[in-house]
Amino acid sequence: AQKVTQAQTEISVVEKEDVTLDCVYETRDTTYYLFWYKQPPSGELVFLIRRNSFDEQNEISGRYSWNFQKSTSSFNFTITASQVVDSAVYFCALIYSNTGNQFYFGTGTSLTVIP
Amino acid sequence: DAMVIQNPRYQVTQFGKPVTLSCSQTLNHNVMYWYQQKSSQAPKLLFHYYDKDFNNEADTPDNFQSRRPNTSFCFLDIRSPGLGDAAMYLCATSRGGEPSTDTQYFGPGTRLTVL
Numbered sequence: 001a002q003k004v005t006q007a008q009t010e011i012s013v014v015e016k017e018d019v020t021l022d023c024v025y026e027t028r029d030t031t032y033y034l035f036w037y038k039q040p041p042s043g044e045l046v047f048l049i050r051r052n053s054f055d056e057q058n059e060i061s062g063r064y065s066w067n068f069q070k071s072t073s074s075f076n077f078t079i080t081a082s083q084v085v086d087s088a089v090y091f092c093a094l095i096y097s098n099t100g101n102q103f104y105f106g107t108g109t110s111l112t113v114i115p
Numbered sequence: 116d117a118m119v120i121q122n123p124r125y126q127v128t129q130f131g132k133p134v135t136l137s138c139s140q141t142l143n144h145n146v147m148y149w150y151q152q153k154s155s156q157a158p159k160l161l162f163h164y165y166d167k168d169f170n171n172e173a174d175t176p177d178n179f180q181s182r183r184p185n186t187s188f189c190f191l192d193i194r195s196p197g198l199g200d201a202a203m204y205l206c207a208t209s210r211g212g213e214p215s216t217d218t219q220y221f222g223p224g225t226r227l228t229v230l
Binding site: 033046097102 | 155203205218220221223224226
């Protein structure tokens with residue numbers, strides 16, 4: 001069963017538009033950890049953020065913001081005023097507290113920002 | 116000041132010819148991971164080392180082996196590559212502390228082509 005669902009396979013936006021990438025996860029534990037990674041065309045997975053299940057505070061980092069909603073098991077990622085350099089595949093991932101380092105990745109959302 | 120280094124970035128091998136991929140890290144992290152990522156898919160964990168302790172995923176084929184001679188280096192050996200093994204291979208590291216604070220950092224990957 002899919003533990004992390006990223007329903008949007010591909011998204012295209014015009015530069016300077018805002019875009020939200022959705023992530024819905026299955027909960028099995030009360031304690032778990034959520035992540036977002038960016039994978040540009042070069043291939044490297046770049047860590048963006050982690051959020052612990054006991055910390056529902058939303059976070060903003062520059063043009064990036066994350067909305068963690070335990071009630072809907074969602075951890076959505078918004079890019080404000082998108083730029084061409086934001087074009088990449090974005091992965092949402094989950095670790096359960098009792099499975100150590102086992103990442104459950106979503107299938108990724110490919111974002112294209114058109115100049 | 117690269118932290119997780121993978122060599123080579125691109126590797127071409129022949130069907131059935133053993134190949135070794137290399138990963139090194141300057142973070143002094145305890146845990147090193149190998150992931151396989153096929154086109155348009157999420158990374159899939161093959162195995163990981165916690166210090167010298169090897170942890171194999173249940174569905175990782177026997178064709179894939181790993182060595183970690185010291186803290187800094189970890190190798191992925193593919194004994195008899197098949198066409199289905201063509202993929203991006205990602206190395207990652209983490210400190211290995213409490214899951215609440217542990218984060219995996221990825222290298223740039225090695226793209227393997229099997230002819």
